[in-house]
Amino acid sequence: MKSIVLIKQIPDTGEMSMDPQSKWLVREDVNKIINPFDTYALEEGIRLKEQHGGEVVALSMGPEHSKEALKEAIAMGVDASILISGDVFRGADAQATAYVLAKGIAKISEYDLIIGGIYTSDGATGQVGPAVAEHLGIPHITGVRKIREISETRIEVERLTDGGVEVVEAELPALITVVKEINEPRLTSLKGIMKAKKAEIPIWGMDDIEATEGRVGETGSKAKVIDTWIPQRSKDVEMLEGSAQEIGKAIVDKLKTAKII
Amino acid sequence: MNFELTEEQRMIQKTVREFAQEVIAPGAERRDETTEFPEDIVKDLGEMGILGLPFPEEYGGVGADTVSFALAVEEIAKVDASLALTVSAHISLGCAPLYYLGSEEQKKRYLTPALQGEYLAAFGLTEPNAGSDAGGTETTAILEGDHWRLNGTKMFITNPTYAGYVVATARTAKEGISSFIVPKDTPGYSIGQKYEKLGMRSSDTRELIFSDARIPKENLLGTEGEGFKGFLKVLDGGRIGIAALSLGLAEASLEAALKYAKQRVQFGQPISKFQAIQFKLADLATQIEMARMGLYRAAWLKDNHQKYTKEAAMAKLFASELAVRAANEAIQIHGGYGYMKEYHVERFLRDAKLLEIGEGTSEVQRIVIARSIGC
Numbered sequence: 001m002k003s004i005v006l007i008k009q010i011p012d013t014g015e016m017s018m019d020p021q022s023k024w025l026v027r028e029d030v031n032k033i034i035n036p037f038d039t040y041a042l043e044e045g046i047r048l049k050e051q052h053g054g055e056v057v058a059l060s061m062g063p064e065h066s067k068e069a070l071k072e073a074i075a076m077g078v079d080a081s082i083l084i085s086g087d088v089f090r091g092a093d094a095q096a097t098a099y100v101l102a103k104g105i106a107k108i109s110e111y112d113l114i115i116g117g118i119y120t121s122d123g124a125t126g127q128v129g130p131a132v133a134e135h136l137g138i139p140h141i142t143g144v145r146k147i148r149e150i151s152e153t154r155i156e157v158e159r160l161t162d163g164g165v166e167v168v169e170a171e172l173p174a175l176i177t178v179v180k181e182i183n184e185p186r187l188t189s190l191k192g193i194m195k196a197k198k199a200e201i202p203i204w205g206m207d208d209i210e211a212t213e214g215r216v217g218e219t220g221s222k223a224k225v226i227d228t229w230i231p232q233r234s235k236d237v238e239m240l241e242g243s244a245q246e247i248g249k250a251i252v253d254k255l256k257t258a259k260i261i
Numbered sequence: 262m263n264f265e266l267t268e269e270q271r272m273i274q275k276t277v278r279e280f281a282q283e284v285i286a287p288g289a290e291r292r293d294e295t296t297e298f299p300e301d302i303v304k305d306l307g308e309m310g311i312l313g314l315p316f317p318e319e320y321g322g323v324g325a326d327t328v329s330f331a332l333a334v335e336e337i338a339k340v341d342a343s344l345a346l347t348v349s350a351h352i353s354l355g356c357a358p359l360y361y362l363g364s365e366e367q368k369k370r371y372l373t374p375a376l377q378g379e380y381l382a383a384f385g386l387t388e389p390n391a392g393s394d395a396g397g398t399e400t401t402a403i404l405e406g407d408h409w410r411l412n413g414t415k416m417f418i419t420n421p422t423y424a425g426y427v428v429a430t431a432r433t434a435k436e437g438i439s440s441f442i443v444p445k446d447t448p449g450y451s452i453g454q455k456y457e458k459l460g461m462r463s464s465d466t467r468e469l470i471f472s473d474a475r476i477p478k479e480n481l482l483g484t485e486g487e488g489f490k491g492f493l494k495v496l497d498g499g500r501i502g503i504a505a506l507s508l509g510l511a512e513a514s515l516e517a518a519l520k521y522a523k524q525r526v527q528f529g530q531p532i533s534k535f536q537a538i539q540f541k542l543a544d545l546a547t548q549i550e551m552a553r554m555g556l557y558r559a560a561w562l563k564d565n566h567q568k569y570t571k572e573a574a575m576a577k578l579f580a581s582e583l584a585v586r587a588a589n590e591a592i593q594i595h596g597g598y599g600y601m602k603e604y605h606v607e608r609f610l611r612d613a614k615l616l617e618i619g620e621g622t623s624e625v626q627r628i629v630i631a632r633s634i635g636c
């Protein structure tokens with residue numbers, strides 16, 4: 001069983017801010033983490049390897065400092081990590097990102113399963129996983145909360161939907177994206193960190209993945225971000241005191257005065 | 262000169278920080294109240310490798326450096342000084358003597374399980390009549406055939422309940438002091454009641470009693486009569502641990518004080534706008550930065566196999582006195598609220614006081630420093 005886990009390094013969810021000019025997220029000088037959903041993907045990939053043998057590889061597209069996230073993946077237990085990086089890839093939308101990742105996967109060539117998080121906490125499109133699968137011409141299942149069975153040729157999973165749970169099967173190779181219910185990511189072991197220190201992480205560019213110019217980065221992106229902003233949070237807070245009944249009544253009075261009810 | 266942490270130092274710092282914030286912090290206040298020892302968390306620390314952090318992989322350690330050890334202790338101390346003391350004492354008092362002085366056989370048998378987190382390790386030096394004056398050790402060890410027979414009492418020892426062995430100092434027929442590995446299940450070795458303490462309340466501090474305790478002959482650690490030299494070396498490393506603990510605690514005090522000062526409004530403005538409060542905070546921030554430099558440098562000297570006795574004593578002295586000052590000022594900035602348990606800073610002060618006493622009092626640090634500058 002060989003799995004490829006797609007991961008992305010993002011600014012710490014608690015510390016996000018936006019460059020007012022470019023409308024891009026500020027990615028420098030902030031604490032960076034592995035996209036939380038991707039840690040579940042990593043854990044699942046590592047568990048598959050532990051249970052079925054084989055190999056698990058982490059793949060990311062991003063600026064050079066994404067190497068840190070890829071080293072963390074090695075510290076968690078993946079066998080190897082690969083980074084696709086370079087200025088041309090900057091500013092990619094979900095489609096351009098998926099194209100590049102699919103090219104990277106094609107270069108790795110042998111795999112049974114690709115695992116990603118259901119979405120990233122910074123972009124939140126949820127499109128990259130499925131689009132990668134489309135590029136590769138393989139089936140995909142999103143929102144997986146449990147792998148029920150997996151063999152050389154087939155996977156059966158439980159998929160979390162708005163209404164409940166679906167049981168879905170697919171032929172391998174396939175791509176799945178996972179939700180938090182799937183597992184409990186392990187503690188990073190410090191031994192793993194020392195192992196990661198020694199690991200070489202190859203950086204692939206346009207030529208390595210044989211990508212077509214014009215299909216990557218900002219130029220390859222059909223979606224243009226027109227405007228983004230962080231909603232203003234009002235700091236006007238009024239604390240009500242008294243018994244539950246008194247507070248309840250006071251709230252109703254206030255809502256009435258404000259003509260909300 | 263390079264003031265930047267290496268990539269793996271940063272990763273270790275981040276991993277321990279996340280674990281400390283998410284897993285250790287939530288119960289710290291409760292444990293201070295109940296004095297309950299967090300066995301589960303210590304088990305997790307073992308799994309992560311923290312209990313074997315600065316020792317080579319061949320003995321079951323992680324193979325990280327002293328700087329990483331300091332970073333880890335600092336992060337734990339920010340949220341729970343008692344647990345940081347448990348870890349620091351385990352590594353630099355319990356494990357270090359085995360690593361420095363132990364034979365291959367002793368390392369494999371006793372050190373490896375300790376580094377892998379199977380059990381903790383402890384160091385028994387202090388006695389009723391031998392504190393700062395550790396040379397005044399009265400515990401005796403008499404060689405009888407293939408056994409040593411130990412008699413005596415050790416005071417204020419950290420970790421013994423959970424320790425697979427304790428390294429104990431004693432006098433033998435030969436002049437000087439010797440060290441011995443005393444396994445937990447040794448007949449004649451017993452562990453006393455938990456002390457009621459001012460601070461560091463969920464760390465395990467007890468009296469050890471050796472009453473005709475019999476240990477195998479091969480449990481002598483290092484050379485007979487040369488234990489004094491050995492534990493001076495151990496204490497040098499221990500001071501880096503206590504300095505890191507102090508730094509973490511001081512940072513926690515500053516963080517709490519700063520946050521509170523920005524929220525608390527008196528006379529129509531946050532108290533952080535009053536210069537009297539600002540100066541306190543500015544002083545603490547400055548001293549914390551200086552303590553950090555001193556500590557990391559001492560750790561760096563150790564990692565680079567240079568002399569660091571003086572620097573470790575200075576780092577411990579400065580940081581521990583800062584930890585007390587910082588906690589004290591944090592309470593002052595909190596006013597009456599700071600005196601209440603709910604705001605944590607009173608715990609910081611109680612915990613901090615130990616740091617001026619353990620592993621050599623502030624007076625002893627000054628003696629060490631004075632000696633090393635030629636007095």
Ligand SMILES: Cc1cc2nc3c(=O)[nH]c(=O)nc-3n(C[C@H](O)[C@H](O)[C@H](O)COP(=O)(O)OP(=O)(O)OC[C@H]3O[C@@H](n4cnc5c(N)ncnc54)[C@H](O)[C@@H]3O)c2cc1C
Nearest residue numbers: 384385386387392393417418419466618619620621622624
């Ligand atoms: C919570 C806790 C945990 C501990 N853990 C351990 C442990 O794991 N292992 C262990 O072996 N010990 C441990 N100790 C003991 C600790 O190291 C000693 O308490 C410390 O070394 C001081 O010894 P003492 O208490 O006998 O004080 P004393 O040595 O009696 O000192 C009393 C006072 O006299 C001062 N003084 C002494 N000599 C001089 C001098 N020459 N010049 C000037 N002033 C002097 C001291 O600085 C101090 O202010 C622990 C203590 C505590 C409180």
